[in-house]
Structure formats: structure tokens, C-alpha cells
Amino acid sequence: MDTFQAIVLGVVQGLTEFLPISSSGHLELIPRAFGWSRPEGSAAQAFDVALHFGTLLAVIAHFWSDLVRYIVDGVRAVARPREASSDGRLAWMFVVSAIPASIAGVLLNSWIDDRLGTPAVIGWSLIGFGALLYVADHAAGSRALTSVSLKDATAIGFAQVLALNPGTSRSGITISAGRFLGLQRDAAVRFSFVMGIPVIFGAFVFEMAQLVSDGVPDGLVSAMVAGGITAFISGWLAVAGLLRFVQTRSFTPFVVYRIILGVVVLVFAYA
Numbered sequence: 001m002d003t004f005q006a007i008v009l010g011v012v013q014g015l016t017e018f019l020p021i022s023s024s025g026h027l028e029l030i031p032r033a034f035g036w037s038r039p040e041g042s043a044a045q046a047f048d049v050a051l052h053f054g055t056l057l058a059v060i061a062h063f064w065s066d067l068v069r070y071i072v073d074g075v076r077a078v079a080r081p082r083e084a085s086s087d088g089r090l091a092w093m094f095v096v097s098a099i100p101a102s103i104a105g106v107l108l109n110s111w112i113d114d115r116l117g118t119p120a121v122i123g124w125s126l127i128g129f130g131a132l133l134y135v136a137d138h139a140a141g142s143r144a145l146t147s148v149s150l151k152d153a154t155a156i157g158f159a160q161v162l163a164l165n166p167g168t169s170r171s172g173i174t175i176s177a178g179r180f181l182g183l184q185r186d187a188a189v190r191f192s193f194v195m196g197i198p199v200i201f202g203a204f205v206f207e208m209a210q211l212v213s214d215g216v217p218d219g220l221v222s223a224m225v226a227g228g229i230t231a232f233i234s235g236w237l238a239v240a241g242l243l244r245f246v247q248t249r250s251f252t253p254f255v256v257y258r259i260i261l262g263v264v265v266l267v268f269a270y271a
Contacts, residue, residue: 001047001223005036007119013051014058014234017200018193019132019242020172020254021253021261022247028166031263032119040220043217045210050224052204061232066194070094084214086146092149094191097157097174098198104161105202117166123265125167129176130258136176137185137251145187152181156191160199167262170196175251185246193239 013028014021031038038044058110060067076082159177163170171192178188216224 001037001220003041003222003226006030006047006227007230009014009047010054010230011234012049012232013187013227014055014236015195015238016169016191016239017055017231017235018059018112018171020175021252021258022122022126022167022169022170022172024117024163024166025126025169028117028122029119043220045207045214046216046220046224047227048145049204049207049211050228051231052200052207055235056197056200056204058232058235059193059200059239062236063194063197067197075222090146090148093150093153094195095198096150097153097160097191097195098202100154100157101160101164101199105164105199106206108164110163112164116164119265119269121165122167123262123269125165125261126258126265129168129172133172133176133251133258137255139179139182141179141182141188143182143184143187145183145190146224146230148183148187148191152178152183153195155181160195170199172254172258185250186243189243189246193243198210234271 010026012026013023016026038098069129070091073085073088074095077088077092117148145224156174156177159160159173162168162173174192174195175188180189184190224252
């Protein structure tokens with residue numbers, strides 16, 4: 001993998017990790033579309049580590065002040081449950097929401113690699129879950145972020161398991177779940193982004209452990225640095241841009257994009 005390809009994939013990872021259009025689906029499709037040779041084995045793990053590290057830093061940087069408050073209030077909520085603040089309770093809702101996908105990712109990782117990720121599966125997933133996002137986004141919702149309950153967090157957490165399928169979109173399916181549960185559009189987006197931090201961190205740690213075991217392949221360091229930096233920049237822009245976008249607009253443009261891309265992918269998959 002050369003530096004240019006790493007930069008392109010880093011930009012794609014950063015944008016699609018947070019926009020509801022599927023990062024895993026795009027990262028599968030783009031090398032196929034341009035005929036790029038994709039890294040395999042330890043090389044693939046090393047590059048994935050760099051991309052996940054970039055997007056992890058992006059979302060942490062954007063929500064830094066919020067995260068500090070959640071952590072402090074979350075610890076206080078454990079020490080003094082009766083005096084727990086709304087932010088303290090919400091902090092533990094983020095933790096609960098990350099559990100289902102974390103467990104499923106560990107147990108189903110090999111099965112997902114073997115069975116999913118084909119162009120046909122990605123195409124149908126882009127269309128189907130895009131349509132679901134449209135329906136969810138047009139459901140009435142006026143609940144604030146602090147109203148998220150244990151039941152809500154669990155439901156959104158199980159919805160996130162579906163994002164292990166390339167083409168679903170982690171942000172898309174969790175935002176859809178939040179909207180179906182009655183959250184405001186901005187609240188659903190914020191919960192989706194913050195709840196993704198433990199999952200992205202878990203993926204980073206899992207891949208890093210494998211990388212330490214295998215070692216960094218020769219000649220891949222520059223690609224990792226380029227991919228990680230561009231994933232950070234594009235990821236930060238995606239987070240900030242989508243939070244501003246949803247204040248006045250719906251997710252319909254993303255739904256239209258998903259359906260068009262899905263149809264194109266299916267045409268080539270079945271041609």
C-alpha cells in the first residue's frame with residue numbers, strides 16, 4: 001500500500017465512521033473499485049490500528065470537555081448513588097450500550113470475516129438500513145439526551161451489534177434506534193458518537209494486541225502515519241459537521257446516497 005492509497009482510505013474511514021453511510025462497507029468497496037491490493041494478515045491489522053486510532057482521537061478531541069464531565073460525574077454516581085447527577089447516570093448508559101457489540105465482536109469476529117463483506121451483502125445492507133434510517137428519522141421524537149434510560153441504552157447497544165455487518169453503519173443503526181426510541185435528532189447523534197468511543201477503543205486494543213504479537217511489517221509505517229492523521233482530521237470534521245447539519249436538516253441526503261450507492265454496487269455484483 002502506498003501513501004496516496006493510505007491517505008484516501010484514511011479520509012474515507014474518518015468520514016464514514018461517523019456519517020451514517022458505513023465505514024466498513026466503503027473500506028471494502030473502494031479498493032475493489034480502484035483495483036488496489038489490500039493489506040493482508042499483520043499488514044491489514046497494522047493499518048486498521050492506525051485508522052481506528054485516528055478516529056478514536058477525533059471523537060475524543062471533539063467531546064473532550066463532555067467526556068471529562070461524564071467520567072467525573074460517573075465516578076461520583078458510584079460513590080454516592082442517591083446524589084447522582086443526570087450526567088453521572090448518562091455516563092453509565094454509555095458504558096451499558098457498548099457491552100453487546102463488544103461481546104459480539106469478540107465472539108463473531110471470524111464468522112463475520114468469512115461470511116460477510118461481499119459486494120452483494122454490502123449493497124443490500126446499504127439500501128435496507130438506509131431505508132430504516134429514513135423511517136426512524138421521520139418518527140416523532142422530542143426526548144433529550146439526559147432522558148436515556150437503562151432500557152434505551154440496552155436497546156441501542158443491541159442495535160449496534162448489527163453494525164458488525166459491513167454496509168450497516170454503526171452510527172446509522174444507533175441513530176435509527178435512538179430516533180425510534182423518541183430521542184431528538186441531535187440527542188440521537190450525540191449518544192451514537194459518544195457510545196462509539198468504547199467500541200472504537202476496544203477495536204483499537206484488539207488489533208493492537210495482534211499487531212504487537214506479529215510485529216509491524218516493513219515499509220508500512222509511513223502508510224500507517226498518513227492514514228491515521230487523515231482519519232483524525234476527516235473524523236473530526238465529520239463529527240462537527242454532522243452535529244451542525246442535524247440542527248436544521250434530516251438524514252434524507254444520506255439515505256439517498258446509500259440507496260444510489262447500494263444499487264450501483266448490486267448492479268456490478270450481479271452483472
